Amino acid sequence: MNSLSRIIRFSTLLLLLTNGCVSQNNLPEATLSLPAPTNAPLPTEEHTNTLFDDFNYSAHDEMTANGWTIRAQAGWPGVPGATFLPENVSFVDDAESPTNRLLRMTSSTDGTSANTFQTQLCHQRKYLEGTYAARVYFNNGPASGPDGDQVVETFYAITPYEEALQPDFSETDFEYLPNGGWGFEPMTFMFTTWETVRIEPWLADNASISQTESMEGWHTLVLQVKDGRARYFVDGISTAEHGGNYYPDAPMSINFNLWFIDGGQINSDQVRSYQEDVDWVYHQAGVVLTPGQVNEKVQALRAAGTTFQDTVPAWSPSFDSLCDL
Numbered sequence: 001m002n003s004l005s006r007i008i009r010f011s012t013l014l015l016l017l018t019n020g021c022v023s024q025n026n027l028p029e030a031t032l033s034l035p036a037p038t039n040a041p042l043p044t045e046e047h048t049n050t051l052f053d054d055f056n057y058s059a060h061d062e063m064t065a066n067g068w069t070i071r072a073q074a075g076w077p078g079v080p081g082a083t084f085l086p087e088n089v090s091f092v093d094d095a096e097s098p099t100n101r102l103l104r105m106t107s108s109t110d111g112t113s114a115n116t117f118q119t120q121l122c123h124q125r126k127y128l129e130g131t132y133a134a135r136v137y138f139n140n141g142p143a144s145g146p147d148g149d150q151v152v153e154t155f156y157a158i159t160p161y162e163e164a165l166q167p168d169f170s171e172t173d174f175e176y177l178p179n180g181g182w183g184f185e186p187m188t189f190m191f192t193t194w195e196t197v198r199i200e201p202w203l204a205d206n207a208s209i210s211q212t213e214s215m216e217g218w219h220t221l222v223l224q225v226k227d228g229r230a231r232y233f234v235d236g237i238s239t240a241e242h243g244g245n246y247y248p249d250a251p252m253s254i255n256f257n258l259w260f261i262d263g264g265q266i267n268s269d270q271v272r273s274y275q276e277d278v279d280w281v282y283h284q285a286g287v288v289l290t291p292g293q294v295n296e297k298v299q300a301l302r303a304a305g306t307t308f309q310d311t312v313p314a315w316s317p318s319f320d321s322l323c324d325l
Helices: 060-064 292-301
Strands: 009-015 052-054 066-069 087-094 096-109 118-126 130-138 150-157 171-177 186-200 203-212 215-225 229-236 236-242 252-260 272-285 306-310
Touching: 052 118, 052 171, 052 292, 060 066, 096 252, 118 272, 130 252, 130 292, 150 272, 171 215, 171 229, 186 229, 186 236, 203 236, 215 292, 252 272, 272 292
Parallel strands: none
Antiparallel strands: 009 203, 052 272, 052 306, 066 118, 087 096, 096 118, 096 272, 118 252, 130 215, 130 272, 150 171, 150 252, 171 186, 186 203, 215 229, 229 236
């Protein structure tokens, strides 16, 4: 089986599941030798209407000063009664590149709601058409403790949930399920585009494709949203394409989270923790970029010493940037 041979499941349906959410140039990724970091944007028009974050941080306040929210309240998704902890977000040195830093999400549980701690971070609600990308590290097993919990490792964009089946709801998901969940096998990778949703009682209207194979390791995820089509890529290979009623029609925030599926925890009171790492995130508004072009732009930003840039304008009037879904 090659690196992205797929077992495809496609649904453009009203998907009834439990508590669920439910590219092109395949360029090798290079380890870069980076110059001294700076927040200064490149002095060219090439990087206008662009969000780029290299996550070269030492503290949360540095990150939140750049428009990020680190979730601190309970709520959907995941185990009812669980807490989203800001302390679950940390910054670590990159073992493969001494000058690079990584963002790490760590979520843990002992099987009880009171001791289940999930993780989420969100960037401002101002993204719609264009190219979304991130380089992430997925894990198949826990960093500590026994394995088997149904955990969801993600990169996605979403609007707030304001009412059931709201017509202007939008969501685009990369979701990796190393231990399965919602009836899917272990090591299932889902690509889902949403028309709308009702949380209670659960009713989902989306289009979804999945593939089943190990995704442990580093991967570059790219999503193109333009001209009525949402196109998903993993490491330069096309994995899904949706359109019609599922095409995003409302500004979204950019998000990462790491959470446990309700009812999918193993029968153990031993604490176990799961991790997902993020190297960088990139968005260019209104422009379709191939995965190869994304890599070139990220490498150019890094070569110039740019660790953060946000030249994507807010909508007028602007939207509240919630971090609760």
